[in-house]
Amino acid sequence: MEKLAPSSRRQFLKLSGLAGAASLLTAHGATATSAPTSAACCGQAKNVIFLVADGLGHGTVALAHHWKLHNEQQPLNWIQLLEREGLRRAYQDTASASSPVTDSSAAASAWGCGHRINNGALNMTPDGVMRKPILSYAKQAGKATGLVTTCRVTHATPAGFAANAESRNLEDVIAQQYFEREVDVILGGGARHFKQKQEDGGVLDYIPRFIDKGYTFVQDSKQLSAAAQGSGPLIGLFAQSHIPYRIDRANEAMHQQVPGLEEMFRAALLRLDQAKDGFVLQVEGGRVDHAGHGNDTAAILHEFLEFDACLPIALEYVEQHPETLLVITTDHGTGGCQLNGAGPSYSDSGPALERVNQFKHSFEWLHSRFMQTKQFDAQAIQLAFGIEATAEQGAMVQAAIDAEVKYLSGVLIEAFGEQIRDLTAVGWTSGNHTAECVELYALGPGSESIPGFVHNNEMFGIMTAALGIQV
CATH class of the missing domain: 1.10.60 (Diphtheria Toxin Repressor; domain 2)
Structure with missing residues (x-):
């Protein structure tokens, strides 16, 4: 990745700073609705930022919204976003090729390759054809690529943008593909899949291989903060499996050096912003889904609040870089969470x-x-x-x-x-995914072409067209 000019780099460091992002509200409480520039509403995108709150149903949004109003006397950033000029809002059908109720691998693959996929597969159509994922197209076009998640980085949603597999469970294979396909920024959990036990009793450790390729490798919040100021590709693995829930990180001393989604997102932007020809970055608040499966009210609340805190970070970046297409959505609902009377x-x-x-x-x-x-x-x-x-x-x-x-x-x-x-x-209605259609928001070049009712697999063509990538 090319380095920024010093003046531009300093401006963005000042903007992000690995400190709290500015509120979407002005000092007087009015929603910021500055009109987008012409580059932000039409023309070609240089970058794509794709934010996913995995498993986010409408009821979870309502719970978090009322919690924040009640406890902090302000609405969610998710709600404030609705008042922003230039926002494209769509209703998204989330079905997979095999069911009206999708799983995360099929949903992410629909975004990632433009085809509906059977539940459980990654970028492989029902006829057995492996489809090139969007990060491979971006890489071929000279762009940098990134994956950030609170899940294992080899989990279904990030893999849907970068990998091919008959089964989402082949996470060792997915880790190998990230190495081979040279995803530039990889931040999340899942360290166990980068140090793989072999049939002969040996261990295949991919981390030294990443380092030999020029990656910076980090394992805790302090190391990530320092690495964010650097340049070149970056891999950060902060847990053997998924990153602990936010509520546990906040209340357990042993997790204090585990970075959260906001911190990882800022670091990824700092590294990817140096790419001369732009980047494609997926950022997943993945454990909203896990808390929904477990019907864990406090966990799902705080996981979504953490994701919501990432929206101002994204909007700050878009305001400074209007050639960026920003997409904010979810892949499906999970659990049917509702605040009841x-x-x-x-x-x-x-x-x-x-x-x-x-x-x-x-x-x-x-x-x-x-x-x-x-x-x-x-x-x-x-x-x-x-x-x-x-x-x-x-x-x-x-x-x-x-x-x-x-x-x-x-x-x-x-x-x-x-x-x-x-x-x-x-x-809760269940411990499973739900078939509800979900919200999709977008800003920037290419957003104007998103229909009011969009099928998940249509987003691939919208993103690649915005980027000027031939598929």
Whole structure:
């Protein structure tokens, strides 16, 4: 990647600075709606920033919006965005080739290659043809490429922009493809897939290979902050599997050096901004989906709030670089999260938005703690939920621990779900994905061509056309 001229580099460092991004509101509380320049509304894009809150249903947006109004007296950035001049808003059909309810690999592949894919596959059409993903096209056009996620970087959504596989579960293969296809910035979890055990008992470690190719390798927040000021390709792996939930990072000392989505996003922009011919960057708030699968109210709230905090960062960049197409969306809903009416005339729904603040940890945190000790711990329940566990509840969870249940979220809901619902007023329709159509927002060159009702696989053609890439 080419370096910026010193004056331009200083301007962008001042803009981003790895500090908090400016609010979308002015000092007087009015929504910022500066008219886009002509380059921002028509013509060719140099860059694409594609922001994905994986598994974001409408109910999760409403929960977070009311929480923020109640607790911080301001609306979500997601809501403020709706008042921005030049915004293109569309309703997106998320179906896959094999089902009206998509999984993340099929949804990301639809964006990534322009074809609807069967659930579970990556950029391989139902007839078995492997389709070139968008980051490969971008690379061929001389652009830099990037993937940022709170999941494993080899997980379905980032892989949908960069990899080909019969199964999304082939994450070792996906890591190898990132190396071979030279994705310029890779930030997230999933370190275990870059150090692979071989059949002969040996270990294939890709990190030295990345370093030999000129990548900077970082493993914690401090190293990332320093590397963000540098140049060249960058790989940061901050967890063996997924990055811990934001609620756990905030309340567990051992996670304080694990960067969050905002920090990774800023670092990626600083590195990719140096690319002379532009870049394509996907940024995923991936664990919104995981909290939805687990019906974990506090976790999903804080995961989406973290994603929402990335919107001002993106908008700052777009304002300084109007040749950037910005897309903000989700791949599907998960769990059917809803803030419900509670109490007489629903008078308890507001106070519930305060009581959710007593939750300090995720179901995943409890699962890890209990499985390490093989013992139920009532004190951990008190710490996580602010709930005193009964002997009957403890016995129910202990039985699941003894049975080595893969995920304890289900039994935690069974044991404590009624109390959690009473405290939070939040209900769920399932632990699965949903078929709901979802919001898609866009700004910048190419956004004007997005129809009001868009199929997910149409976005590939819109992005490549905006970039002037022949496919």
